[in-house]
Structure formats: C-alpha cells, structure tokens
Amino acid sequence: LWQNIAERKEEARQLHFRLVELTEDIVDPAEWGKNFPRQYDGYRRTVEDTRHGGSEAPPSRLEKDPLLKLIYAGHPFAVDFREARGHAYMLRDQDVSERTKRFPQPGSCLHCHSTPLQAYRQHGRQAGIGDDRPWEQLIKGFEILSTMPYERARAFVSHPVACVDCHEPRTAQLRVTRPAFLIGIRQLARSQAPVPHLPSIAKWRQEHQAHLQAGRPVPEYDPNMLATRQEMRSFVCAQCHVEYYFRKPDKLLVYPWRAGLQADQIEDYYDRLDGDGFSDWTHAVTGAPLLKAQHPEFEMWSQGIHARSGVACADCHMPYRREGAIKISDHHVRSPLRQINVACQTCHRFPEQELEARARSIQERTLALVSRTEKALAELIEALNSGKQRGADPQTLARASQAHRRAHWRLDFVMSENSDGFHAPHEALRLLAEAIDYARQGQWAIASPSTR
C-alpha cells in the first residue's frame, strides 16, 4: 500500500517531458509518441480493430445483405462495400478495395484516408504560392492533388491519419487541417440553417451581420480561431466522417453543406446544383439519376439529442480514462460500446448492461426498418423495370424515377451512416419512413395509369 500511494502521488505531479521538438514536418506518429507515449499507445491499438480483427479485409456488407447489389446497381459500391475498421487500416483498405482497383478514382479519395497536409503544401508551393499565403497554398495543393488520378496522387502520401492532422505540433492543441472541411464549414456558417449545437457559428453569424451593417469587410468563419474546445472535439472527426461528392467534371472533393446539414437540406442543395441538379450515378436498372450517401456521421449526430446537449464525438469515442493519477484521452478510437463505463457512465447512472440494451434497442428498431425500406426500394426498382419493359409513358416513368431518387437518398443516408441509428434515432426513423413512402408511391405511380 505504501508503495502504491507514493507512486500515485508521484504520478499526480508528473507532466510530460518534451523529448522531441515537434514541427509541421514531423508526420511520423512514432516521433510524436516520444513526447506522448500514452496517446501513441492508444493510437497504435487501432490495429486491434473493434470487430473485424487484423484480417486481410473486413466482412463484405454486400454478402451480408444481398439486396444491396440491386440497390447500388451501376455504382462501384455494388462491387465492393465493407465494414469500417480501425484507423490504422484506412490507407491499406482503400488501396485494396475493388473500388480503387477496378474504377478510375481521383486523388480526392486520399483527403480522408491519409495524411496529405505536407503534400498539399508542397504542391501549392510548386505551383508558385509562397509560404506567406498559407491558405491559398494549401487550397491550391489540395486542388492539384485531388484532381490527379488516384494512383499518381497516392505516391505523395504514406501515412494513415496522424497526430499532425488533429494537433498543432508546438502546443498539441486541437486543430482542423482538412481543406474540404475548412471550406465546407465556412459555407455552413454562411447559410441560414439553424445549428443550435454549434454555438460558435451562431455567434459568428451575429458578428457577420454586424460587420455587414457597418459596411466592414467580413472575415470568414475559421474554426481554428473561433470554435469552442467542445466543438473542436467533434470537428476533428468531421474532417472525414461526413457526406461528400466529387465536383464535375474535375472530381474535386466538396462537402455539400451550403443549405445545411440535414438530409433534406443536402438533397435540396444537390437538386439545385449546376442548374439542373447533381447526381452521382445512373441506376443500372431503372436509369434514375441517384445520389450516393457516404458516412454522414457528423451530419446525423448534428440532428441528435447528444449534439444538442453538447456531447462531442470524442466524449464517446475517445473518452478520458484514468492512467494512474492522470486522465488522458483514449486514442484507441473505436466503438464506445466496448467500454461503456468510461464512454457512457460518466453521464448516465445506469448499469452497463442497461446502457448497452438501450443502445441496442435503438439499433434494432433502426435496422428492422432499414430492411423494410430495402424491400420497398427493391420492389420499386422491379416495378420501374417492368414499367420500362412495358413501355409506360415517359411522364409516368419520370415520376417513378424521381421517387426512386428521393427514396434511395433517404435510405442510403441512414444505411451508410455507421451508428445504425444511434447518433440520431428519431431522425433516422423519420428518413426511413419517408423513404418507404416515396418508394411505394413510385410503385403506385407505375401501376396507377392503367388502373385509374
């Protein structure tokens, strides 16, 4: 016991020693690990993936759910679509995916699967923009690298997400560095969409108004300057865990937040884009111009009660844990249900099994409705197909096709969000209910001309 207490008291006093002078150019997490061994230990443990071990590739979602091939028909996701796993795998999993191997992809893909910061700066510099204009330099490099073919751009990056992506090297303070996020969040700030969970944006909007009225120049919203610490604990994740699209024709990566973060607002944005609307691809069976939703975790979380209550991604996915006398953020980013005591019980005074049961019951209701929606959508696809075969009139087909777009977007938004509804349970079910309605209305549209 004596020894114990002495140790603990010692620990309590201990800060970390700075063994290495960290700079922007030190990308290798192992170097950072010399100053911050505990965080580095956690970071490395993302290889011990939560559910799908260290196998060559995690389980295919297409095999688990055979309807998906029909639903995504014509999109690379119909060829290869897997479960996510730990951060350590992000670059490798992208490299080996059939989606990069069998389809031409742009450098844009690397924005979220690597540490491209240095490469962006370097390309900006080479394009003639000096270090005195860091923002322009970064954006230029981002544009150059992103619009290259994937294989060419791939040569300039080597690490999965690294410390430098989320931390300022000198102070280790949180920061956001991803160009698409920095641009996207500006546009969100400039929109009218209510964001009660992001107080610094609300504040900026007020000041923005004041500047406008006074005729002063209006500075853009800059999260690194303005966001609260609690907001930063979500923004670092929102650099990547978001819906995106590739601008046409150059395939530059864009986050579609100009009208807000809600699924309907994003759809609205896509519907108006380039005048006659944007689509990611044309469905191979129905010919409908569809949208592909990808991992809208940040957007979905934004609609939930936790976001409204100021609970950040890091609160659940990187909870503080006590190591001796010190509390550190768990850098083994993973499912919070693997450590409910630190991830949830700090706020919820219920037993672990009870909290798990609550999360699971939300997920089960959501997943049951996802299957129901998939069936409705598959039936719409079938109806549209047979309508086309039969030579239904173009107006009817157009109506049904529009219904396909609406239904698909809502289903995909929930299905490709990775919490199975947990991040915003009510919103997820609302979207699915609407998806069912659109899918079945489309079916009916095909049927009705001959029955009315």
Next chain:
Amino acid sequence: LWQNIAERKEEARQLHFRLVELTEDIVDPAEWGKNFPRQYDGYRRTVEDTRHGGSEAPPSRLEKDPLLKLIYAGHPFAVDFREARGHAYMLRDQDVSERTKRFPQPGSCLHCHSTPLQAYRQHGRQAGIGDDRPWEQLIKGFEILSTMPYERARAFVSHPVACVDCHEPRTAQLRVTRPAFLIGIRQLARSQAPVPHLPSIAKWRQEHQAHLQAGRPVPEYDPNMLATRQEMRSFVCAQCHVEYYFRKPDKLLVYPWRAGLQADQIEDYYDRLDGDGFSDWTHAVTGAPLLKAQHPEFEMWSQGIHARSGVACADCHMPYRREGAIKISDHHVRSPLRQINVACQTCHRFPEQELEARARSIQERTLALVSRTEKALAELIEALNSGKQRGADPQTLARASQAHRRAHWRLDFVMSENSDGFHAPHEALRLLAEAIDYARQGQWAIASPSTR
C-alpha cells in the same frame, strides 16, 4: 436506535391535522380537502384546463383535420372527436359527446369518467356477494354496471375522478381501484412480455415460477400489495389512460394486455381473440374489419426511455412543488410543458426554452409523419373503394383489406395517444413507418393484378 429513527420519521410526517375521519364512503373531494387543502386546491384547478378553457366543449379534432372523417368512417369517432381537457370535465364531456348522445353505449364508459367504486360495491352486494369477499363483490358490481346501457348506469355515479380513486382513505397512501386495470395488470404479469420498467412484475414472475415448481398455490399479481411506490405513481394513471375494448357481446370493458403492452403485441392479441379475431367496427367505405385505438398513454410510455429510467407519469404531470414550508404533489394534473421548471428541470439541467424546444421537435417530427401516414391511408381507402367498384377479385380485396387493418391500427395507436409522440418518440415513428408501408402495399395490391 432503529426505533428512534422510525419514530422521528413518523413524527416528521404528522404535519397536517386530520379534521375529518375519511372512509371509503366519503367520495366528495371537498370533504377530503378539509384534511388536505393544498392537494384539493390543485385538484380543483383542473377546471382551468390547460389549453381549452371552460368553454362548452373543447375544439373538435375532426374539424382541425378533415381526413379523420374518412379514416374513422362508420365509427362514432367520425361524428364527434375532441381534444382532451382537465379532469374536472371528464363526466360532463362524456355526457355531452355525440358519441353517447347518438349511439347506444354501455355502462363500461363510466369506468374511466367517474368515481364508480361505491356503485360497483353496492351492485355486487345487491347481487348477493357479502363484504367478506370484497374482490368478488367489486368485480360482480363492475360487470353488472358496465353491461347496463349508459343512461341507466349513469344514474349511479355523480363525480369525476376523486381522491378515493387513487388514495386509501385512512392513510392517503396510493392505491389502484379500477377493476379493468386490476384484471389487466394481472394478465400482463402472467404473460411472457418483457417489462423492464416494471420491476415488481419481474419479481412476481420469479416467485410465481418458484411457487409453480414447489407445487404451491399461486397468488395473483396484486399491484396494491407488490408495486413499488414509483410504479404506483404511474399505475394510478394507467387505470384510465390506456387502450381498451368492449368484449362481445356484453360490452364489458377489457384491457387487451394478455400478450404484452406493445402495439404489435396488442394487435396480435386482437387477431387471435375469439378464434377468428376481433374488430371494433367495419369501415364504412372499405368494409375492412378495423381496430380502434384509444389513448394508449400507458402503453406508449412503457416503450420509452423515461419509463426505462424509472420516470413515472406523476413525476412529470404531478411534479412536486414547494408551497411555503412544505413540499407537495401538484394535483393540478396537466401538460408538463406548462411548468417545465418543476416538471423537467430537476432532472434536466437545460434552460426552459431548450427543453421545450426538444419536446416540440419530437412532436413536430411525429406530427409531420402522422399527416404523411394519413394521406397514405386515405389513398388506400380510395383505392380499395375503386377496386370494389371495379369488381376486383375477392382475394385481392381481402389482401388490401388486411393491409387497411394493419395500417389503421398503427396510425391510430400514435394518433390517439395524446403526447404527440413524446412518451416514446422512437416507437411512435416506427409504428408510423410501418403504417405507411402497409397502406401503400394495400394500394399496390389493388393495382398489381392488372399490371403484373
């Protein structure tokens, strides 16, 4: 020492003078008010109804929402259906409703709109069951009075819900007295349906098993003996705020809980009742045998996160409030959103506007989906109607008719529940999503024979 503490606790409780010796026969709340003036004051204020003043009758829901007449076509609810208001009005509002004035109703209606306890006992006694068998006496009287025509039974009751309905006269302790509830909750206890929010039932089930195994006689679940105080704070409301039906052919009131409290479980129960299934009425347009859901507040609350967290009806609808030096339960039962500070803020440390916004956003999502579902259902009714006109084959009509039953039940369960989704937000949307699916599938069933 124990004695000591117990004594002092007893002492602490003896604050009010007992001016009147209360007994089972004292029904008039004014008498009770002599002993408990604060509670009586609150009780009387239920005339100051939350939203719909002291007017002759509260606003009609049929006028607010014109689709309801079609949806309820053939049922008395299509003739008169209004908002609820304060407890003080319950008997009057029943008397003046077109549902009692224009349709023959049984005495069963009075079970929840009056204080019928004395009348039940008296009729049981007259039927020859002595005071030594109080349970049999009560049930007998309940059966006699409930199966009389409304007008005849009406003569035996005179008060809306009164103190004696929820309180044991001598100790003022909470109790439940309504026969249909006492029978219903027994049946729920005997079922296998999980009830994580009702711990005393889980406990009774275990003991029940033990009794069975030991070959001992098995006592029924008795809430007045076994329920925790926190459960009683909901059970007193669950005496009336529940789904019910009238047994055929004698119209005795029954709570359909034999298979559980969830909408699907209740539907299942109805589907199997009397061999070929139960229906409340036949839809005037489609001829489908439908179920009518009525105010399933208790059932819906049971599916929600508050119930799971041990939050009772009384916590929100009769919160404690400080009156001078004493703390009492607010007997002015009403919407908690009228006093968010006492009803919600003890547990939720957010500003009042924020809490109201959270509740409202749940309600808005729910109500938007209710309208969407109503539209789908109305279209199914239209399709079924035109299918019948066209002379569609009986099998097709039967499939669509079955879909009508499923869809109507789910919509009605949410719509006639009075919290607009708040009591169980996720469950409410799940039911609506299913309702949309069934309605549209029915539509498609009508259409498909001619298009396939």
Next chain:
Amino acid sequence: MANAPKILLFILVGLLTGISGYTFHFAEGFSYLTDDPRACVNCHVMRDQYESWQKASHHAVAVCNDCHVPQEPLARLGAKLRNGYAHSQAFTLMDFHEPIRIREVNRRIVNDNCVRCHSALVAEILPHKGAADPSWNCIQCHTASGHGPPR
C-alpha cells in the same frame, strides 16, 4: 469531537485491514476520520467528487460527512469502519469499477441525511411505510444536489 474514539477507530481499522500504522498515517488516515473535506481529496480518485461538490448547491451548507456518514453515533462508527475497510482494500488493489459508483448501503445513508436536514419540507411526501419502504429515493430526482449535474 473528541479524539479518543478516532484513535480507537484508527487502531481497529488498522487491525482489520492489516495495514501498518505508518502506511495509514501516510495516507492521512487520521484526516479521513475528520469532517474536513480536504481529507477525502487526499486521494486523487476523490478529486472529481471534491471539485464537483465545490460547484454544487450544497458546498456552503454541507461537507462530505454530513451526507456520507450516518449521524447517529453508533451507526456512524459502523459506517466509518465498513467504509474504511472497503476504502483501504479498493485503494490497495486498485481494482474498483470506474467511474466510481456509490453503493446501495451508502446511498441509503445519503438519503437519510437528506431527510435529516429537510424533514420539515418533505414531511408530506415521505414514504408511507417509513424507512422500511425501499423504493423511495431523493437522489432519483435530485441527482445534482451533492455533486452537480453529470459532466
């Protein structure tokens, strides 16, 4: 408060747990038996509770032991003994559940203390079956009274 019972208690605790006097002294075991809140925060694992207590509504009117220790002398001694033992063991083994959660027996003590101070106010709402009614619980609604709202 006299010092004698405390010393006696200290010896008892020492005997029970087999901890040497020196160890317990180092752990400021003496102060653990006083009513000074700083005694509790000698252990860093109590820091959260100490800090949250300072921010909560009661810091001006109640110290740790007002809520966490029974006020009847005998029960008080018993609780201190029991909790002293549990504490030493937990601290030595460092195998306790985190976040730290109050045990049911200790919650009951806290509850009794709420009633002790607020008996007049809550007289009408106390359990009808007296303390024997296990289902009543001030903390169910007033979670924040001792330590503020959860983080």
